Amino acid sequence: MRMVRVAVFAVIAVAVGGAGYFYRDEVAQRLGLGAFASAAEKGSAASPAAAAQPQGRRGRLNPGGPVPVVVTKVAKKPLPIVIEAVGTVQAIASIQIKPRLDSQIMKVNVEEGALVKEGDVLFELDARTLKAQLGQIEAQIRKDQAQVAQAKRDVSRYEELLSKNAGTVVNRDTAQTTLKAAEAQLEADEAAKASVMTSLTYTEIRAPVSGRIGSISSKAGTVVRVGDNTAASSLATINQVDPIYVAFAIPQVFLPDIRAAMAKGDVKVNALIDDNRKQSGVIAFLENTVDPLTGTVTAKARINNATEGLWPGQFVKVEVILGIEPEAIAVPAPAIQLGPQGPYLFVVKDGVAELRNVVIKRTQGGESVIGKGLEGGEQVVTDGQLRLVNGANVGIRPATPETPSTAAAPPRG
Known part of the structure; x- marks a missing residue:
């Protein structure tokens, strides 16, 4: 009886082993080992197209057919040369109002936070x-x-x-x-x-400049003294808010371009308050030295602020317009990928994706301006490139609302 059982197990083992060998390719492919099994049998390395990919993109070319992608045609067009930075809004003048003689405040003629004009009587002393x-x-x-x-x-x-x-x-x-x-x-x-x-x-304390007054620390009846140097000795502070400064730091690599543009005339600056509002002015000041710790130089833009859209201490996005590049080649920023050799993108020619290393000059308004590696009239993949390898077959599909925009963002002047 025991011998019969052993014989039965032996027959089953042989059958399973034979089936596994016969279907070895299918089993290896389902386990994700097909590429290794094929390479072991053929004794060959990965394909040259796959070897050219950045790490993580190597594999078989189109095992499931053409890869669906969205493309856009690149055209040369005029684009502003823009330097982007983050700026801080500063009052052109911030003046503390202090008494010039020892006396008592008899009357306060202004409310806290009021907009005052130069020469207005703010306080009356005894x-x-x-x-x-x-x-x-x-x-x-x-x-x-x-x-x-x-x-x-x-x-x-x-x-x-x-x-x-x-x-x-x-x-x-x-x-x-x-x-x-x-x-x-x-x-x-x-x-x-x-x-x-x-x-x-x-005894009549007048506004030295036009601006917005802050908190009033001393009310009627308060005795004020000239020799009081404490913070409370200031009756109020007036900030000149129209026009106003926006201070920002510029990398030193852009300093020659900015100075050259300033030598030709006013350099336009946009302060972006939000997506729908901006105020424009010109560069009024460049610091006379580069900060050795940050490698930046401080600039100030003088901006008209009659609507008071800019407020002292506020952070805003700043755009410095250095001029117009008449024949710029720009692609949507999502088309750019990063690899071991730097930025690259995929160009579609005759239904085949070609990996192209490029040089990025700048990125602005959702577009990357290409300095080298791309010509006008070529088709660039803007969506679906994560599934692409060099030499892969592609199928062009229309863009959907969820697809990153393939249209060029309008230049902001």
Whole structure:
């Protein structure tokens, strides 16, 4: 009985082994080992087309038929030369309002956050003491004027007596000295009046520039002092917001191009507030040195801001327009892939995909501008390239709404 069982197992093992050998190719293919089995049997390496692919793309060419792809035809067209950066909005002037004399705030004529014009009265200080001093000085000036007039009459009288030999030279000289002393006193009192009147102007604190005022830390009744250097000594801060600055850093490799463009005229700058809003201006300032830590140079754009779309401290995307490239070759950015040898894309010729290494000059507005490796009129794969290898057969399909746009983005001027 035991011998019978052994014989049965032996027959089953032989049958299974024979079936496995007979269907070995199909089994290996289902297990993903077909390429290795084929290479072992044929003793050959992978195909030259597959070997040319970046790591991770090697395999059999079109084992399931043509690969469906979406393509776009490349055409030469004018495109702006744009440098993109991230900028910070800065007020052209940010002025702290501080008192220039010790006094008490009598009245606040502005609300927090209000838009003020240059010369507007913001705060009124107690001016009663200064006005009293001014009245005293004006009275003293009138007294001085009377003394000067009397001294002039005395000098004239002594001159007349001396001419008739009825007076003395000493009396005449004394009268002249008295006149000069009275005139000097008059000048001193007039200077004191000017000083008090200047101090009186300090009792009306006016806006030095037009702009937006911030928080008002001191209200009516507060005693303010000139010698107070604390942060609270500032009555308010005015930011000049129209026009306004946008500061941004530019890589030093673009510095020669920007300076050359500035030498020809104003260099346009767009500050993108969001997808639908932007404000334009020109570069107003380039820092006089490159930051050695970051390799960038700071630039500032002066932008009109009547609508106050830009706010101090805000971060915005910045576009520097250096000019127009008349015959630029651009492809949608999704068409570009990265491999061991750098950027590449697939060009379709006669239904076959060709891997093409390219040089990217810049990427802007969803498009990559090609500097080398592509000619106008060629068809470039924009969707489906992840399944492609060099030399693969392709089938062109129409674009769908989910497909990355194959249309060129309109240039932003």
